[in-house]
Amino acid sequence: MSNKNNFVNRVLSGVQPTGGLHLGNYLGAIKNFVPLQEKYESLFCVVDLHAITVWQEPAELISKKCEVAAAFIASGIDPKKSLIFNQSQVPEHSQLAWILNCVARMGWLNRMTQFKDKAGKNKENVSVGLFAYPILMASDIMIYKATHVPVGDDQKQHLELCRDIVLKFNNDFQKEIFPLPEPIILKGAARVMSLRDGLKKMSKSDVSEYSRIMLTDTNDIIAKKIKKAKTDAMPIPNKIKELDGMPEASNLLSIYAACEDQELSIAFKKYQGKNFSDLKSDLTEVLIKTISPIREEMSKLTDDSNYLQEILDSGSQRARIIASEVLKEVYDVTGLSSKV
Numbered sequence: 001m002s003n004k005n006n007f008v009n010r011v012l013s014g015v016q017p018t019g020g021l022h023l024g025n026y027l028g029a030i031k032n033f034v035p036l037q038e039k040y041e042s043l044f045c046v047v048d049l050h051a052i053t054v055w056q057e058p059a060e061l062i063s064k065k066c067e068v069a070a071a072f073i074a075s076g077i078d079p080k081k082s083l084i085f086n087q088s089q090v091p092e093h094s095q096l097a098w099i100l101n102c103v104a105r106m107g108w109l110n111r112m113t114q115f116k117d118k119a120g121k122n123k124e125n126v127s128v129g130l131f132a133y134p135i136l137m138a139s140d141i142m143i144y145k146a147t148h149v150p151v152g153d154d155q156k157q158h159l160e161l162c163r164d165i166v167l168k169f170n171n172d173f174q175k176e177i178f179p180l181p182e183p184i185i186l187k188g189a190a191r192v193m194s195l196r197d198g199l200k201k202m203s204k205s206d207v208s209e210y211s212r213i214m215l216t217d218t219n220d221i222i223a224k225k226i227k228k229a230k231t232d233a234m235p236i237p238n239k240i241k242e243l244d245g246m247p248e249a250s251n252l253l254s255i256y257a258a259c260e261d262q263e264l265s266i267a268f269k270k271y272q273g274k275n276f277s278d279l280k281s282d283l284t285e286v287l288i289k290t291i292s293p294i295r296e297e298m299s300k301l302t303d304d305s306n307y308l309q310e311i312l313d314s315g316s317q318r319a320r321i322i323a324s325e326v327l328k329e330v331y332d333v334t335g336l337s338s339k340v
């Protein structure tokens with residue numbers, strides 16, 4: 001299938017192998033990858049080169065990479081339909097990233113809010129890689145001429161930067177080499193919030209383990225975390241509009257709705273006017289139903305490292321076929337080709 005400019009419709013997304021995967025990664029991204037593979041040629045990448053922008057223990061990095069690959073498969077990504085691979089095993093990502101470093105402008109990167117959040121007051125002491133990170137992300141997308149990029153809401157700005165880089169590249173070299181990638185950010189769970197603070201994103205870097213549900217959490221731990229989850233001072237309101245001032249209720253109801261593949265309004269109807277305890281006990285059940293099969297499958301897969309290795313090797317070999325062709329086209333148009 002091709003789009004109007006004769007680019008193949010192609011999906012690419014990436015997940016970092018750092019700190020384990022949480023419910024936000026699953027509901028905001030990985031769950032949405034699954035139906036896309038039925039419609040589009042799809043590539044899902046364990047972005048280890050992104051992970052090392054902050055210090056990673058080498059041995060731990062290896063096991064975290066296996067965990068992400070296992071989570072992809074356990075969530076329903078079929079390695080026969082989609083390519084699953086480690087970013088570092090397709091060197092064309094880094095090769096294109098350098099060229100894009102020379103296309104992107106400092107001012108564009110200076111505006112990236114995620115860098116400001118991550119670097120905080122420590123700006124002078126973080127790695128150069130952390131600053132240049134969004135360019136490598138653009139390269140991940142562009143090296144496959146991906147047309148669709150499913151992500152959570154926090155990646156929106158990075159996707160906009162990628163689109164700016166595509167426009168400037170095509171314009172600088174006066175050829176439509178790259179398609180403009182479309183973000184796919186689904187409404188329901190695009191931003192799953194912390195269970196300790198409904199105004200903060202659920203994140204691996206939060207100091208409180210009770211702020212997030214991990215895909216590896218046991219049923220007991222899931223139950224405990226939901227029991228402890230922060231609630232608003234008032235019970236769940238009678239009108240959906242009143243959820244606006246109730247971040248905790250909004251978050252718990254959104255999680256419930258996303259797990260049940262429902263609109264928020266349907267989940268709201270079930271709990272309007274009720275106490276948080278009713279919602280929490282059903283939410284625990286729904287989360288266990290969602291997470292326990294994934295957790296069990298992940299555990300089987302990570303025990304079978306030969307199988308994972310085969311999938312990752314075959315994924316990177318097949319990804320390189322596409323990536324090397326695109327890189328060649330870029331070398332030709334930029335004057336970097338071997339021809340003199």
Ligand code: TYM
Nearest residue numbers: 013014015016024025028029137140151152190191192202
């Ligand atoms: P990462 O590894 O932080 O997160 C992986 C995916 O999970 C989504 N996500 C969330 N969605 C909803 N609620 C949350 N609380 C939440 N937390 C995380 C993220 O939006 C993401 O989709 N830069 C990317 C990885 C990346 C990438 C790419 C993505 C590298 N190259 C190319 C797409 C295309 C990142 O750090 O995601």
